Amino acid sequence: MTRAARPDQLAEGVLAGDRRALARAITWVENRHPGADELLRRIYPHTGRAHVVGLTGAPGVGKSTLAAALARHLRDTGQRVGLVAVDPSSPFTGGALLGDRIRFSHGPVDDGVFFRSLASRGQVGGLSRATGDVIHLLDAAGMDTVLVETVGAGQSEVEIMRYAHTVVVVLAPGLGDDVQAAKAGILEAGDILVVNKADQPGASRTVQELRQMLDLGAPRDPGWKPPVLEAAATAGTGVDELVRTLRRHREHLESTAAGALRHRWQAEEALRQQVLARLWERLKAGGRWDELARAVAGRQLSPGEAAERLLAFLRQEPARPGPAPPGATPDALRFHGT
Incomplete structure (x- = not known):
């Protein structure tokens, strides 16, 4: 090529x-x-064939190590695995600041694993703006499972829900993650909770506290109660149970209305993000943005008035024709099991 x-x-x-x-x-x-x-x-x-698994949680809980162990275990079962690690951006180049960490932590892999570090480039939510598109590319390339590891930015980590069929929240004992996660709302986003570094003191207490917290709240999916698992990714223990639980959650989504509802919501979110991005680009390129921003700053126009003028400008702009989309297969319209 x-x-x-x-x-x-x-x-x-x-x-x-x-x-x-x-x-x-x-x-x-x-x-x-x-x-x-x-x-x-x-x-x-x-697209629409791969199982997309998001791994999220605070920095230092071992998400990279767990992702590596999970990828190796899935390969042992014959799956092709894509792994996307979203890293903080360099303030100088805009590239992935820690891009090599995923390569060092994963060890030897074969051609059945494809991993890539993406720079978050200031995007909130612990993800990169390109994350969804990269998932589609890995899916189309034949990956059976796509693992997405987020930056670990805190409350906005729930953004992973926009992309993943199954969200795995990774925590560790002794870091205060149980309390912080409850405050941040990460627990509500999780389909599976994993207490990593379970060979360290305090792991059992953390597991118990998490289960109690889950009992107090209403589950996001009434048909699925998020399990709390223990793992020690460095030793490879607990990964087989995580793989089995991922499989159970996928089967749950395929056999209930929850999967269709989640897929529809994610499709609407993807469409909303694309509309907002394109509107922003066209507004900035239209030549009126700077003029109206100065008018708002000078109190000559209110923000609402300026917004109406920008929208009026878009209404006068001719639509941009695009090529007719090819015929979509049923797999592109629903969460599809292989």
Whole structure:
């Protein structure tokens, strides 16, 4: 494949499982290459098959180590695994500040594992703006499970719910994570809770406190009570139980209305994010933004008046025609089990 690949060529490579094409496609969407939208349009009907698992929690709880152990265990069962690690951004380059950590922590892998570090680039929620698009690319490339590890930024970590079918909240004893997670609302976002570093003192107490907290609140999914598991990822213990629980949760989503409702909500959230992003780009490019911002700053217009003028400007702008989407398969419209 030449460096001047067209979107259709790159999409063909991704769908064929070409790792070089997949790596370049991820770079395209992360850097907002002019051909990225066309690339994503071509691969999107081929998505909806992978199980997307989000791993979230405070810094220092061992998310990277657990993700590595989980990826190895899934490979042992014959699955192809994509792993996305969203890292803090460098304030100088905008790149992934800790991008190599995932490579060092994972150890030797084979061609059945594809991992990539993404820079959060200031995006709130512990994720990168490109996260959803990268998940679609990994899905289209034939990954059976896509693991997404978030930055670990705190309360806004619940953003992982926009993308993951199953959210795993990782905690550790002795770090105050149980109390902090309850305050931040992370527990409500979790489908599975894992107390990592369970070989350390205080692990049993943390597990008990978490179970008590869950008993006090109403579950997000009435048909699924989030289990609290113990693991010691460095030793590889507890990972097999986590894999079994992930499988049970996926089966639950496939067999109940909860899965369809979650998929519909995630689709609406993805659409909302795209609309907001495109509106913002067009407003900034339209030439009126700076003028109206100065008027608001000078108290000549209220923010509401300026917003109405911007929307009026958009209404006068001709719509941008796009190519007709290819025929979507049923797999693109629902959470699909393999």
